[in-house]
Amino acid sequence: xxxxxxxxxxxxxxxxxxxxxxxxxxxxxxxxxxxxxxxxxxxxxxxxxxxxxxxxxxxxxxxxxxxxxxxxxxxxxxxxxxxxxxxxxxxxxxxxxxxxxxxxxxxxxxxxxxxxxxxxxxxxxxxxxxxxxxxxxxxxxxxxxxxxxxxxxxxxxxxxxxxxx
Amino acid sequence: xxxxxxxxxxxxxxxxxxxxxxxxxxxxxxxxxxxxxxxxxxxxxxxxxxxxxxxxxxxxxxxxxxxxxxxxxxxxxxxxxxxxxxxxxxxxxxxxxxxxxxxxxxxxxxxxxxxxxxxxxxxxxxxxxxxxxxxxxxxxxxxxxxxxxxxxxxxxxxxxxxxxxxxxxxxxxxxxxxxxxxxxxxxxxxxxxxxxxxxxxxxxxxxxxxxxxxxxxxxxxxxxxxxxx
Numbered sequence: 001x002x003x004x005x006x007x008x009x010x011x012x013x014x015x016x017x018x019x020x021x022x023x024x025x026x027x028x029x030x031x032x033x034x035x036x037x038x039x040x041x042x043x044x045x046x047x048x049x050x051x052x053x054x055x056x057x058x059x060x061x062x063x064x065x066x067x068x069x070x071x072x073x074x075x076x077x078x079x080x081x082x083x084x085x086x087x088x089x090x091x092x093x094x095x096x097x098x099x100x101x102x103x104x105x106x107x108x109x110x111x112x113x114x115x116x117x118x119x120x121x122x123x124x125x126x127x128x129x130x131x132x133x134x135x136x137x138x139x140x141x142x143x144x145x146x147x148x149x150x151x152x153x154x155x156x157x158x159x160x161x162x163x164x165x
Numbered sequence: 166x167x168x169x170x171x172x173x174x175x176x177x178x179x180x181x182x183x184x185x186x187x188x189x190x191x192x193x194x195x196x197x198x199x200x201x202x203x204x205x206x207x208x209x210x211x212x213x214x215x216x217x218x219x220x221x222x223x224x225x226x227x228x229x230x231x232x233x234x235x236x237x238x239x240x241x242x243x244x245x246x247x248x249x250x251x252x253x254x255x256x257x258x259x260x261x262x263x264x265x266x267x268x269x270x271x272x273x274x275x276x277x278x279x280x281x282x283x284x285x286x287x288x289x290x291x292x293x294x295x296x297x298x299x300x301x302x303x304x305x306x307x308x309x310x311x312x313x314x315x316x317x318x319x320x321x322x323x324x325x326x327x328x329x330x331x332x333x334x335x336x337x338x339x340x341x342x343x344x345x346x347x348x349x350x351x352x353x354x355x356x357x358x359x360x361x362x363x364x365x366x367x368x369x370x371x372x373x374x375x376x377x378x379x380x381x382x383x384x385x386x387x388x389x390x391x392x393x394x
Binding site for chain 1: 166167168169170171172173174175176177178179180181182183184185189192193194195196202204205206207208209210211212213215218219222223225226227229230232234235236279283284285286287289290315316321325328331332335336338339344345347350386387388389390
């Protein structure tokens with residue numbers, strides 16, 4: 001089963017016991033990418049780290065083309081983008097949008113990172129953030145990850161917060 | 166997201182994932198993940214609740230300081246508020262008829278109020294103004310394959326129009342007063358509005374179409390499974 005099929009069946013519930021059968025079994029048996037090892041990059045204290053967001057919400061700038069279904073691309077989101085210029089183009093129709101409609105931070109917590117930077121809890125917020133289509137096979141995203149890594153390196157960002165939808 | 170965390174970490178960056186479906190994190194084993202019980206679509210928590218969102222973010226970022234990985238998978242201890250229905254929410258008045266045009270027109274002031282309240286709108290994927298939706302939908306229901314310049318196919322034009330209709334109604338439902346639950350917004354839209362009925366009709370028309378793209382897209386992306394009937 002592809003990831004998008006999962007998104008089509010789980011609906012809003014993320015706690016397994018809240019998911020009705022037979023969907024629960026489908027979720028629990030979902031094939032996921034396997035990795036032989038797990039890298040683990042350490043870093044300085046949070047107060048010295050600059051943090052970027054990577055969200056699978058398929059966000060777009062108003063007026064741009066929505067993400068195509070199955071796209072492995074990444075799009076860059078300037079930190080200074082106005083909330084009204086952000087649209088959510090994820091293909092799945094089975095997750096909640098009402099929260100996003102009221103507050104972009106439910107998905108893209110840029111204001112919360114700014115809060116933490118303002119109090120010195122983190123060293124700063126990246127100038128650029130990143131978004132992909134979450135229903136895509138990760139194997140199709142190698143080039144996108146290279147693009148993200150290149151921009152992170154250019155901006156001297158060392159930490160990434162990944163948010164799903 | 167968990168797989169992308171692997172790939173970014175391989176390239177030298179520290180990552181932490183907020184995981185909505187715990188079993189996926191258990192299987193993919195990203196370097197660091199914080200599972201939350203937040204509903205899908207609200208991974209950071211409830212809208213306009215900065216204290217709760219900050220607790221979630223702090224808990225996630227704190228995993229970056231741990232040295233006992235990989236793999237670190239922690240559970241966020243708090244359920245987000247806002248799941249239960251809100252008895253004080255008042256649904257917008259709808260026509261209780263199949264007149265989408267009139268219903269939409271009547272809701273526009275609430276949509277404008279929502280834009281004032283939230284400072285933005287999430288409507289806009291489909292490149293059409295709301296005033297164009299009824300005629301476009303009528304054309305599709307009549308068997309035509311209308312297009313718009315900005316999107317390559319009728320299927321995509323209808324899909325994103327449907328997304329925009331749901332967004333406008335969702336925003337109108339939250340324009341004033343206490344916030345409804347996600348379930349209340351869905352139930353109202355799919356059971357009490359002409360728009361919900363329209364989207365079901367568009368789905369039926371699309372699935373009967375000889376246009377394969379429209380058939381596929383309509384079957385999967387216009388109406389969520391629980392609201393098809």
